[in-house]
Amino acid sequence: MIVRQAANVLEIMEFFAQAKKPATLAEIADHFGWPRSSTFNLLATLSEKGYLYEPRPRAGFYPTPRWLAMARMISEVEPLPPWTHTLVADLSAETGETASIVAPAGVMAVFIDVVESKAAIRYFATIGHRVPIHATASGRALLLQYSQEERDSVYRKIEFKQYGPSTPISIEAVEAELRNSIARGYCQSFGDYSRDLAGAAIPLPIGDRRLSVVVAGPEFRIGPKVADVAALIARTVERLRPKTTAA
Amino acid sequence: MIVRQAANVLEIMEFFAQAKKPATLAEIADHFGWPRSSTFNLLATLSEKGYLYEPRPRAGFYPTPRWLAMARMISEVEPLPPWTHTLVADLSAETGETASIVAPAGVMAVFIDVVESKAAIRYFATIGHRVPIHATASGRALLLQYSQEERDSVYRKIEFKQYGPSTPISIEAVEAELRNSIARGYCQSFGDYSRDLAGAAIPLPIGDRRLSVVVAGPEFRIGPKVADVAALIARTVERLRPKTTAA
């Protein structure tokens, strides 16, 4: 069950992140098509908790810096090492495509760092974006780091859907693709989940965290050079990852 | 009316900001005393929206960097000029008390930047903290920047409560205190709102934004030297605020 008012809080914040200016109750209500009374209650709640204020008289509401303060506290814990951002930045620059760091979230994979392609036609993804773990290059690069038991446990929760012609729709199909990936040296996907979208990914374990790096873009651009892209990812990781004597 | 599930989202985030480590469904449910089923729904909603993930298998949930990304987008709009943070930092350092920048939010005043005192006994405030605009030094320093009509409009919405012996409990009492503040050259409060708490504040208009700076602490420490503290605030603002040729 989805908790509507919880989702609405997020929507409001996303609204402000886009609008980048204060908005009145009426504007917000109209934007979402919410009743004014409900909007009133929500805004009152957020204000009361110190997350919204009125920068200038009669100009409407805007989030307080409390969001930033809180987000900072949360994110200063085990932040990704700085080189991983360099990694995706470099990969995006060199390939001209969108590059991301991805982490597991149950049957899904979440983008936790993203540098977007600058091309007009590009893979549009943002931090927080989620994709099925079994039907994407990045997700499978995560699965490769799981034990067989852990994978089985994930498989049991997956609802296998035919997102596209090449979507693996059985446990065996996923396992087969994982074996192929190992043989090939990298994970790939050609519209397994999103139409026309192709990507190359490799596992990126950091400490005890299981992450992956992926470069993704339109099939017609990535397709011909997946292997090259994958090799580039591997080389770039090799170059940027600090050498530990322990390893 | 308070929107419970909206408030719960904020509570969860605050929980993570404090805990600074992943937490399982059960831990969160127990911490708040929520039913597990409800907690499940909430966590599922936040996960589905890309705001929570599972950093490692079976280790529980943690917020994704999406919060940070969103908070940054929101806060990069008209950020406070950097010198205002220096201002509160310097004031806190020199006085040993808590110093803050405050903004209006209807009948309340919100702290939008805070540097806390390091003393054991201190005014504990965080960004987002709210106090009544008419019963605090910082709030009155905001009211001083309003026109008479705007003040009247605010007064009509205030519920006058006797927070402490010196709380102004009528419009006339507030107006009188404002007149005193003008004569005195700064705003002050001695337990008007919080017992044992005293503070000195002055208006801090920035562009068309109406803000104020306040230094606050226990009455016994601040009391004897309010005037000095107020003078220090004024001098520090004078020193740090960039001189505009236009002004």
Next chain:
DNA sequence: GGAAACTGTACATATATGTGAATTTTAATG
């Protein structure tokens, strides 16, 4: 200066939603 238009607020009620109990899945222990 008067009225129309708009924004924000209160409240009773129907309904969407949170919850307790039951079920399934996963981990721990001998």
Next chain:
DNA sequence: CATTAAAATTCACATATATGTACAGTTTCC
């Protein structure tokens, strides 16, 4: 490996809550 304990998940129902309606306050425009 069998058994127990704990955690996660599902679901039907009573209840807390979102909303339609009505109203008050504020601004704008003629």
